Amino acid sequence: MASKQQTSRKAAGTGAAIRRPETRAANGRADSGDTGDDIGLDALVGHAGYAVRRFQLWIFQDFIKTLATVDIRPTQYSVMTVIGANPGLSQMAVAKRLGIERARLVHLLDSLEERALVSRIQSATDRRSHALHLTGRGKTALAQFKRLAAEHERHVAEKIGKENREQLLQILASFT
Amino acid sequence: MASKQQTSRKAAGTGAAIRRPETRAANGRADSGDTGDDIGLDALVGHAGYAVRRFQLWIFQDFIKTLATVDIRPTQYSVMTVIGANPGLSQMAVAKRLGIERARLVHLLDSLEERALVSRIQSATDRRSHALHLTGRGKTALAQFKRLAAEHERHVAEKIGKENREQLLQILASFT
DNA sequence: ATCAATTGTTGTCGTCAACAACAATCTTTC
DNA sequence: GAAAGATTGTTGTTGACGACAACAATTGAT
Numbered sequence: 354m355a356s357k358q359q360t361s362r363k364a365a366g367t368g369a370a371i372r373r374p375e376t377r378a379a380n381g382r383a384d385s386g387d388t389g390d391d392i393g394l395d396a397l398v399g400h401a402g403y404a405v406r407r408f409q410l411w412i413f414q415d416f417i418k419t420l421a422t423v424d425i426r427p428t429q430y431s432v433m434t435v436i437g438a439n440p441g442l443s444q445m446a447v448a449k450r451l452g453i454e455r456a457r458l459v460h461l462l463d464s465l466e467e468r469a470l471v472s473r474i475q476s477a478t479d480r481r482s483h484a485l486h487l488t489g490r491g492k493t494a495l496a497q498f499k500r501l502a503a504e505h506e507r508h509v510a511e512k513i514g515k516e517n518r519e520q521l522l523q524i525l526a527s528f529t
Numbered sequence: 530m531a532s533k534q535q536t537s538r539k540a541a542g543t544g545a546a547i548r549r550p551e552t553r554a555a556n557g558r559a560d561s562g563d564t565g566d567d568i569g570l571d572a573l574v575g576h577a578g579y580a581v582r583r584f585q586l587w588i589f590q591d592f593i594k595t596l597a598t599v600d601i602r603p604t605q606y607s608v609m610t611v612i613g614a615n616p617g618l619s620q621m622a623v624a625k626r627l628g629i630e631r632a633r634l635v636h637l638l639d640s641l642e643e644r645a646l647v648s649r650i651q652s653a654t655d656r657r658s659h660a661l662h663l664t665g666r667g668k669t670a671l672a673q674f675k676r677l678a679a680e681h682e683r684h685v686a687e688k689i690g691k692e693n694r695e696q697l698l699q700i701l702a703s704f705t
Numbered sequence: 706a707t708c709a710a711t712t713g714t715t716g717t718c719g720t721c722a723a724c725a726a727c728a729a730t731c732t733t734t735c
Numbered sequence: 736g737a738a739a740g741a742t743t744g745t746t747g748t749t750g751a752c753g754a755c756a757a758c759a760a761t762t763g764a765t
Contacts (some may be wrong), residue, residue, distance in 0.1 A: 365718075381556045385735095387568045392715070395610060395614045395615070395626075395705075396610050396613075396614055396675070396700070397607060397610055397611065397612055397705055398705055399589060399682070399698065400607075400678065400682065400687045401682060401694055401697060401698060402585075402589060402592050402603055402605070402681075402685075402705050403607055403705060404697070404698060404701035404702070404704055405581060405584060405585045405588055405697075406585060406589075406603070406702065407628060407699045407701070407704040407705060408581060408704045409578075409581045410581060410586045410628065411704060411721085412577060412581055413578060413582075416578050426751080427578055427579070427582070428530045428751085428752085430708065431573060431579055432765095434571060434573055435573065435584045436574050437572075437573055438571045438572055442633055443712075443713090444712075445711080445712060445713080449661060450571075452583060452586070453752085453753080454752095454753065454755090455714085456713090456714075456715075456716085456753095456754090456755085457714075457751095457752070457753070458561060458713090459713070459714060459715085463739070475651055476599070479711090479712080479762070480710090480760080480761060480762085480763095481711070481712040481760065481762070482712055482713075482759045483712090492734065498757080499572070502576065503616075505578075506575070506576065506577065509577050510579075513701070513703070514700075517700045518577055520700065520701055521580070521581075521697070522574075522575065522577060522580060524581070524689055524690075524693045524696065525580035525581065525689070526574070526580070527689070528580055528583040528587065529571075529573060529576055529579060529580050529583060559739085587752085591711080600722085604720090604721085616715075619743075620744065621742080621743060621744080629721090629722085630721095630722070630723070630724090631743075631744065631745080632722095632723090632724090632744090632745075632746080632747085633721070633723095634744090635744070635745060636744075648747095649744095655743080656729080656730060656731085656741090657729065657730045657731065657742070657743040657744070658730090658742090658743055658744075659743090659744075694720070
């Protein structure tokens with residue numbers, strides 16, 4: 354859209370197998386030829402949003418990795434947890450409770466219903482809404498998910514410290 | 530994709546003007562007709578990832594709102610901050626430092642270069658890479674952005690408490 | 706009975722992370 | 736010094752996600 358490239362460059366790279374962030378061979382600086390490993394010195398420290406973003410990224414990746422065997426993502430887990438704790442909720446209620454949109458919840462429930470973990474039951478009192486329930490399979494599955502999620506929480510405790518994790522939960526308790 | 534709807538329902542709603550989350554008129558439960566306002570009692574408490582996700586959502590929205598007049602998003606701000614503190618960095622170095630992908634940074638720099646805030650200068654030593662600099666306009670603009678970002682940080686402090694914010698920054702310092 | 710509001714649904718749009726592939730360009734190695 | 740490998744910037748695709756807008760069916764209020 355912009356000026357992009359006035360030069361002749363277009364694209365490049367062999368698509369090498371760089372996987373782990375630890376692997377660093379670049380020099381950093383583009384003009385001065387110093388090592389430039391520790392860029393640091395940024396004014397980014399002191400910004401809560403940046404720290405939280407990086408942490409959220411790490412924590413979600415660990416969650417996904419830890420529950421990869423059961424193929425459950427954080428949002429799916431939260432949906433099943435809320436339904437499991439409050440059977441019969443409407444989609445609207447779940448969406449509002451979790452702060453996600455009705456439209457988004459539709460697809461989430463579609464996939465969970467495909468996998469026979471959740472079932473939408475026609476409400477008796479309100480023919481518009483669905484009463485959400487865990488299936489039998491869903492209940493046993495959620496129990497396993499919770500065990501894996503607990504393992505994930507241990508990873509978090511290892512990463513930032515046990516007491517720091519609890520302090521964090523206390524600080525952010527108003528957002529849950 | 531899935532079973533979707535076996536019933537005859539298809540779609541509905543007038544798209545009413547529900548904006549603020551405080552507005553709640555739904556009952557919650559779909560079958561039992563109780564009030565069902567406070568769903569709570571979830572097993573979601575104790576999950577760091579969920580709390581962090583909700584908080585990150587809030588903090589980013591406040592950042593975007595606070596810097597709406599200058600039309601700068603959190604990622605754009607972080608890119609300009611790093612370049613401003615370390616002029617001459619390559620795109621690779623900036624991407625690695627901020628934990629974003631090279632591919633993503635390309636578009637970010639495109640938009641910032643469009644607005645004449647950042648300039649890609651051909652490196653003298655490595656003809657592959659670009660040395661990133663803030664333009665004169667970019668420098669003065671970044672100064673204003675930082676003032677607005679400071680205002681945003683005050684919002685965070687008001688939300689979770691001054692000392693809680695500092696504790697949070699300390700806990701998550703290893704991620705910056 | 707009429708009109709406004711709610712619920713689930715479909716669709717679009719823009720942001721974002723994760724990959725994969727490529728041309729141009731170093732860097733290494735024989 | 737030429738060949739092989741790695742790096743940089745770029746383009747493109749995919750999928751998760753949040754934000755809106757619009758709609759049919761249904762409910763509730765008047």
